[in-house]
Amino acid sequence: MKRLFVVFIALLLAVALSMPVAFALTVSKTDLPVVDEKINLTGMVSKHNNTAGWNNQPAIVHFEELTNVHIDWEEVPDGNFVEKRNLLLASNDLPDLFMRARLSATDQVIYASNGQLVALDALFDYAPYFSEMMANNAGIAKCITMPDGHIYALPQINTTDGNLINNYFINTVWLDALGLEMPTNLEEFHDVLAAFVTGDPNQNGEADEIGYAGSALSNSYDLFINFYGSFGFGGNHGIINGFFDIDDDDKVRLIAIQDKYKELLIYFNILWSENLIDKDSFAQNYQTVSAKCALNQVGFVSYGNNTQWIGATRADFAQPPVLAGSNGDNYWVNVSGNVQTVGTAAITSANRYPEATMRYLDYFYSEHGTVTIRMGIEGESYYIDVDGSYKLFDYIKHDPNGLTQDQAVGKYGIMGGGNVPQNISDRVDQSAAQLPETKADVETIRATGKLVPYEAITKLSYTEDEAVDLSRYETDILSYIKENSVKFITGEREFSEWDQYVQTLKSMNLDEYIAIYQAAYDRWNS
Amino acid sequence: MKMRQSREDNIFSVVIAVMTCIFIVVILYPLWFVLVASFSGPVEVFAGRVWIWPVNFNIEAYRRIFMDGEVFVGYRNTIVYTILGTFVSIILTLSAAYPLSRKKLYGRNIIMGLFAFTMFFGGGLIPTYLIVKGAGLYNNLWVMILVGSLSVYNVIVARTFLQSTIVEEIYEASDVDGANDIKVFFTVVLPLSAPILAVLTLFYAVGFWNNYFTGLIYLRDRSRYPLQLYLREILVIDTADNVVETLEVDMNRVLVKESIKYGVIIVSSVPMLILYPFLQRFFVKGVMIGAIKG
Structure with missing residues (x-):
């Protein structure tokens, strides 16, 4: 009996010893x-x-x-x-x-x-x-x-x-039809949109033209994210989470309370009130915009990194020069990193x-x-x-x-x-990024604006605690910003209430919220 | 006096008729719109030009839905799941409801309480998943039939129905005639339960027909997917994020998705719409009777 037990133990040992051998693999x-x-x-x-x-x-x-x-x-x-x-x-x-x-x-x-x-x-x-x-x-x-x-x-x-650079596109056929010059700054852009809407560039005798057909269904900043660079935002490290960027002192900055952001909203408010922006812009997805483009009703869009999504009329559209802001800012910031x-x-x-x-x-x-x-x-x-x-x-x-x-x-x-x-890489890619028109659009941006370099684009990650805090603050703060940005643009809220808007935001744990981004950015930067 | 009352009655009838018409339109128009939109050109649907009749009539959406034939596999599976599932569910429901409707069942309030408890508290998805996996039901066709096959709500409806329609005297008479409980169930109770059977059939059949979540979680092989999962898949093709990583974008295909969406609704709900009128005459009666007593 005892011997049997010993044999049993020995067998067990043998099995146990042989196990790692079975796993060992060169x-x-x-x-x-x-x-x-x-x-x-x-x-x-x-x-x-x-x-x-x-x-x-x-x-x-x-x-x-x-x-x-x-x-x-x-x-x-x-x-x-x-x-x-x-x-x-x-x-x-x-x-x-x-x-x-x-x-x-x-x-x-x-x-x-x-x-x-x-x-x-x-x-x-x-x-x-x-x-x-x-x-x-x-x-x-x-x-x-x-x-x-x-x-x-x-x-x-x-x-x-x-594949990495997002664009806006202007209807060049309409420009030619009206004999207009390509706009190079925000002022000229405004005038071009105004001419689009009133000049019947699609020549159907109806005033069905839309200037800028936006698609900002879930994020109101989708309407103007490509314009941030014209107002001096995002030039260092691009845009973070729609409303943040990094200032010259390596500090995270909330764009939505800056004076320049107010300027941006005023600019869009003017476009909106003069009917140069599609009134559906906050309620439609890009497929709807594409359908409107197919009906030849759209002069300007701001979506995608090539024109493929526009569909039937995509050949009409091209990237205009980076529109310079009032003091010459012309960063191109809606870029993803490598x-x-x-x-x-x-x-x-x-x-x-x-x-x-x-x-x-x-x-x-x-x-x-x-x-x-x-x-x-x-x-x-x-x-x-x-x-x-x-x-x-x-x-x-x-x-x-x-x-x-x-x-x-x-x-x-x-x-x-x-x-x-x-x-x-370009060598192995066969996507629309390799089309000559896409490359030409990228060249236009490079030639007329300051493209944020890919390696400067941040991707932030957060610890578990930070992630919890972030989502807690984010819900209130971001929805307040989004909502009110829309209200300022559409004129539902007067710009005389701007200071009040900034004060309300500042009372919403803004410092703690930005501190999380700052910590994540410092980690990324180190 | 008589005249005045009749005039009020008339006004009342007219108001009722008008309101009914409005309700019918409110309920029917969305169905009609779905049908019309599924046959219209996607650009027209997007641009909001479709109202009453199809604009730019085409069947591209249906062609895309039926193109690869997988939808038919889904149909077959769903029909199997629905028929088997409804059958199993009704057996389970009645074999719980009948004893619970009998006053002579010992401890029936406690048993009923235990049943009711599960209406408010459940283990949640992860424990359920582990149980299903442990029981060897993962990726098994029976998972579609057994998970959630008994609805306590339906047990209560059925029990109340049996309690209120079949009075105690009938049981006493059967007792006197020498029938045991099983015999009473099959020869007396079942023949008297046609309305509640119709109601249960409809409740369960619709439930099984529309069920995609069980399949989503517990099925692995595409060949076992129910119809709803195939349709869900058709809908997620060519969504915005897919446009990013692609060789070419054919915008017409992306746009046609809008018509497909409506086509999918038609394809998946027509069988149930057909079934409903046949059961409808039992329907109101069955639920109402079940609902009178608590």
Whole structure:
């Protein structure tokens, strides 16, 4: 009996000792495949409708062949993803990784503090491409590092001008029809809009012209965010959360109580009262604006980073020069940094092979990786031209069965909807950002205004406590600002009440609120 | 005297008629608008030019909805879930309601109290998710039928109905004739319960038909999705954030979404609209009878 017991213990020990051996896996730091023997992981992914699927998708199969990492994907449609992801995290029923994870900075902080997300910076030995990218672009690490100094999720990096710069567009056909000069400053812009509305530039004999058709449905600042630079705001680090920027002394400044902001509101109030702005601007989405453009009723829009969304009449529209303000300010501030999206992929604590997973994800950032994501398989969906550039085959661009280009590529690649860890450069990009007219629009901005440099654009992250305080103050303060900005513009509130408006705002825990932004900014800046 | 009363009556009738007409228009117009908008050009819908008749008549929205055939998979699944689910639910509801309606059930107030308790307090989503997963129902077709298959509200309606329509004397008579409780249920109670069966069928069938949340949380395979999840997916294509990361934007496709939205409403609610008139004659009667006593 006793002997049997000893044997039993010995067996147990043997099993226990052999366990780590079974786990020990040599993960190559530089070579492919990442592991010699195939490993299997489970991943949860937000599936975009244009991507045919993630299991058996040619791009994924290709990555598996290269890395020897197999992933079973649980696909959740985009619209349902966040809800389901949160449920899995809350019930601690974790996959090995999340893909197209849409983890905001605050999500990352919370789930990391639960111990559910793995700190990736400890694994960067296994991320040659990503490390190299970070070494070449100091802005990346600043934007993805959480307040505790760690990195929990991978970003989508983008270096193409056309994807990062937001524009406003003026109807050049109308300018020509009325023989008007391109406006170069706010005063001329006002006069052009006035001429649009009264001069019947669409020549249908009806006064159905709209000057500026805005689309500021949920955020009133969408109406004027592209004009901030003309009033001297955002020149240093762009705009934060719609109403904040950084002043010359590295201090966070609330735009909405500055005298210059009052000037901006007065300017828009004049446009509004002279009927130069669409009265639906605070009640319509951009699709409605697009429909109005299609009916040739619109002279000016301020949305998007290319003209594609305008639809049928998009060729009529072009970026005008950056409109200079009364004292010559001409910053162009509505720009996103090279870190286009944070939280696109994360490794969970359930993952037994974090190193191998890191290398797998890291490969997405290589040129070949990003091309595979965006264009699929060489010889099947794209080819390399004689000049070395990547080209989609013609039957992908113009699918014989009537699929759009996105849907046709979506049978091979996985870029649908973006939000994928990848490094988008002009070389691998085939989007509207590469169209000559988009590039011309960017050139116009560069030639006539001061574009905020990409690396100066902030992405702030907050500790859990800060996030709680922030949302507590934010609700009152931001809705008060938004509401009253609309009231000032539409004339519902007189500018004689401006001081009263500023006083009310200042009594709303404004200092504490700004202090949180300041702390986050100082962390970002350090 | 008689004349005056009759004139008041007339005025009253006219007022009632006018108000009814207004109500009918208020209720029917949105339905009509949805139908019309689903057949109109999206630009016209956006620009607010659609009122009574379709403008720029087209069936692009329906073509897009039925294009990939997945909607039919959804239809099939939803029909299965609705029929099976309604059947299971009615069995569960009646087998709870009938005993609870009998005065001779020992401790029936306590049992009723326990039932009622769940109307106000629930475990919440995460514990439910863990239970479903633990029971092996995750990604199983039965999850669509069993989760939420018993509605306590409906049990109360059914119990009250049985209490008020089937008087104690009937049970006594059956007792005298030598029928046991089971036999009483099948030969006496069920035949007398047609109105409440109709009401329960409609309540449950509509519930199962419209249910997308259970599928959203507990289903993994697309082939098991109910119709509502497919329709939801069609609606999220080409939304604003997707325009950002794309090779080309065909604005016509984005705009057609507006028509699709209306088409989806038609596609998903027509079967229930058809079902309703057949059950409607029982409907008011059943609910009202169930509602008289507390």
